[in-house]
Amino acid sequence: MDEILNGYVLQVVVFSCINIILALSVYMTLCTGQMSLGNAGFMSVGAYTSAILTMQAGLPMPAAIVLGGIMAAVVALIVGIPTTRLRGMYLAIATLGFGEVVRVLALNLKITNGALGLSGIPSMANTLGDLASDLLDVLDIDTQTGGQLLMCLVLLIVVVAILWFWRRLERSRIGRAFAAVKADEHAAELSGIPIVYYKMMSFLFSAFFAGVAGALFAHTANFISPTDFSWHKVVNALLYCVFGGSNVMWGSPLGAVILTVLPELLRDLAEYRDMLYGIMLVALMAFRPDGILSYDVLKRMTRKRPAHAVPERAAKEGDR
């Protein structure tokens, strides 16, 4: 029990959860065929907003985290008006530039405490540990481990909730519109889909969840500085998506978990670790350019369900 519940393992779980949310946020824009690399910036906005609101305004943590996400979405609305009209590489460069602007702002503003960053951000583990201290006493778990454990639980619930949310959305009229815009903008527009509206919608969702990921990061690491949100972060997030399979939702969490846990497992290899990591990425892209999970793989996995085979059923089924 102690081996599983040690701080190090729990820390890896926490990072995995945050990386899953970040990867999903990148996936959300990929859903409409946009490659937005501004998510490190949105994450930064969410993290600083939530940290400042809890530290200086004394807001309760859940409210601050949600407000962090909302703040990121508001910024995305302003950034998105010009950028959602851009395509492909131009969008990638513009959003990457936005991320750098946010980083430089955080580096120079007073309220973000410049390069020193913000320390002493209220810790989610401590808050949860204090809240549940009675229960933890009964279970004979010390407050610190218990708090960390509860934090993992909360993060896992958040991850599941986001996955549920997006899965539901993908299987609705809105999800079909996203997929149509991704597949063929021109045909989508002439099928009656306002493409700018749906691109913007996915961009805002992406920014909101990146902001939430940032806020969660702030309250789990308890310290943030501008270097935490450099462009490496978003390149990693994109890597999670592409590695796991960027065409299906389950690819992002899978990629995020593998690429977060694997480097930890390879810690013994010291300087060879990054080399192995690189070789793995090259190998995957060579043999499975669509990532680990693709439409075909998921279809093979779900083929046993007979519902897909019979058209009559398909027509009647409400939720497929």
Add this chain to the structure above:
Amino acid sequence: MLLELQHVIKRFGGVTASSDISFSVEEGQIYGIIGPNGAGKTTLFNLITGVYQVSEGDILFQGTSIEGKKPHEITALGIARTFQNIRLFPQMTVLENCLVGCHTQLHSGILASVFHTKGQRQEEQEARQRAMDFLKFVGLEKDACTIASSLPYGKQRKLEIARAMSTHPKLLLLDEPAAGMNDSETAALGTLIRGLRDTYHVSIVLIEHDMNLMMDLCDRLVVINFGKKLAEGTPAEIQNNPAVIEAYLGKEDEG
């Protein structure tokens, strides 16, 4: 009058793709556009669907100008189209392609979609039913769960028609629907197009090179050459029009 083109001119830089084109389509008509390759037929479709904006002149749909409207707004008004080079959503199933076409008919927002409210489920159910009806009409009901890109060519063309019909159009624009089809397939397509008009009371504008099909199917035709209107009339009038004969067969004394 359902659709009315009034002295439509479209210029691309120095090139005039359409110059002074006027014609009108009445409700319930099957209206043909013919002309040699590069005459500017598809340009007309792009103008009617809002992909391009007219340089001069006006296009009226049900008496109101569509100038400045975005393609998706025009689709919502009731104009649907198919494409000369098929543009399906290749990774989606046949049914999903049609459901995308139903988009303008559905209204569920984000929350209703996520929580699958009663209204949303009912709406989806009806959309599926409607999409299946159109698939049945074009003969694709057995392929509803097939991935669109794996359909044979002829069926892909039919799916394009079913998807366009799913938007509930009053006017359907078909861009060379018989391209690449053999004679019997073309004849079947003719029956299908007539069936669409008779069953769903949709007016149809058709671009096609197959003269037998066009003469047989269309109530009226317009002939376009080098972006200009050459002639307009019933199939019989067009077949006997000297200007049309000249454009297609050349002048006698030139030969």
